[in-house]
Amino acid sequence: MQQAGLSSVEELSQKAGVSQWQIIRLRRGLARQMRVEILLYISQGLNISLVELLATFAPESVSSPEAGSSVEELQQEYQRLQTQMKQQQDSQLQEFERSSLEVLEAWLLQWPTVVYKVKQNSKLPAIKLLPLLRPIERLMQQWGVEAIASVGSEVPYNPQMHQLLEGTAQTGETVLVRYTGYRYRGQLLHRAKVSSLPQSQQ
Template sequence: MSKSSKPNYTDSLQTLMQRVGISSFKALASASGVSQKQIMRLRRGEVEQMRVETILKLAQVLKVPINVLMRTFLNSEIAQPPTEDKTIATLKQEYQKLQHQLEQQKQTLLQEFQLSTLQVLESCLLQLPTFEFKVKEHPEISATKLLPLIRPLQQLLQQWGIEQIAPVGEKIPYNPQLHQLLSGNAQPSDLVIVRYTGYIQGEKLLYRAKVSLVE
């Protein structure tokens, strides 16, 4: 490569893209969330002028270690080996820092999720132990008084978009994809009764309903 010509790493980038099934620079930009302007910088060997977050996103999508990506696209005419090694070491430190920040964000989101869930279940959590204590002292207490404590759980399931497959006790046609027979055999459309309800979330099956044949 002469000093008058600009470095071009397009072929190197296309080789990495082909390995992960990315057919165009536009598709690479879409998959990584990196602008095509930044991808052009990579093709020109201007990797030292790019942000660490940008290089990290591209490395993840191209499925190569960040130090390999750096060595592949670092312009050797403007960067001597000692500078290159120092840059890679700095990027590794930044990468570790980002990983730590992501882990902290993950913990924060988990705590927020747990707190919001507890707020919905607050009445259930506060009253259920008291109800359990009273039932032990007075076994004759009607179990129907327990039903209001279940409502917060029902509200939580509704917020998450989780629905029952069918109510307990309902008689419905047997569907092997949604139902699990407790005993015996059944053909699709045979009438069964729901013994334990199942749950779905959108189109995803969480738990099949447990059913038995109607005698």
Template sequence: MLHTQKLQDLMQQVGISSFKGLSRAAGISERQILRLRQGKLEQMRVNVLLKLSPVLQMPLNELIATFSTVEFSQEKTAPTQELLREITNLRKEYDRSQFQLEQQREILLQELQQSSLQLLESLLLQWPTAAQKAQENPQLAAVKIVPLVQKPLDKLLQAWGVEAIAPVGAELPYDPQLHQLTKGTAQPGETVKVRYTGYLQGEKLLYRAEVSPV
């Protein structure tokens, strides 16, 4: 095809050995790559060229000049220059959008951290003192300290929509989709005992509960 060898030479320089590999690396279809090989760059979408440019390590204007079949005569320069201006503007818009997305991610992360810290406030404030008292008095009953951890944790899990599959010590029918055996064997429906609780977030399984046969 018209530009196949050019494209293969560029791919070799960046360590890509196949057109399928180029398709995966750039996140575009192999049909778009076929158009490039056939010299149909003018039929390709601008966003496809924007994805190919960094993968092939070639500036957009060079990519267009290399694979365009448009002759740069006096009469045909204007449309090509217009395309280049459009690509430049799109690139600027893309960079601006990426910057805005990064800022939004930072803001969301800060908000998540702030809300989590508020839910864990009592733990953050009281746990160091409780831990110190436990070191000073080894006879201090653990049951007095557990609520300091349990209550803030319960609030945090509730805020995030996370639910325990079953409490520790519960005996229930074995479900291999929700349970993981720590020892022995069990058939679905047979009674098992929960050793370590698991968690669901809505319908998504986060951790299977660890169980053992009764």
């Protein structure tokens, strides 16, 4: 776990996608009673091969003369599971793309026409384009992406959330948001870019 940069069973459990109970079973020497699929997930969580995992937790299964065929079977099972996992990942990615496209459908259908009309009439008011961006905003909401602050707003300066583009500001002083920042599921994705206000406005 240390070599894999993991500090706890809970962390390995999350990375491998298995329950902590399965990891405890492995540590208790019950590797031979566990499903190969679970062992494969744990080995991937530790960034080692399945054979390396077994050599550590069930050495008798890979070191004895009669173990040769079982190791070969394990390797075949390992390859089969690798292929199966790849297919599952591809399927999940396709499902993710399909659901995203469903949200963006209206935008996909209308945007090329909008681009064409703007090229034909450069004086077309830009405000008419804003409703077409709602599907993208809805998709961002579904993904858990939220804006830190809106452009043009005046907010207390927070160096953890804001990047100062120009001027100087102390924590808590009012600054102007020039470019919005984002959080993703509560974690900082991009800091909002801000500038200090003229002295007369502070």
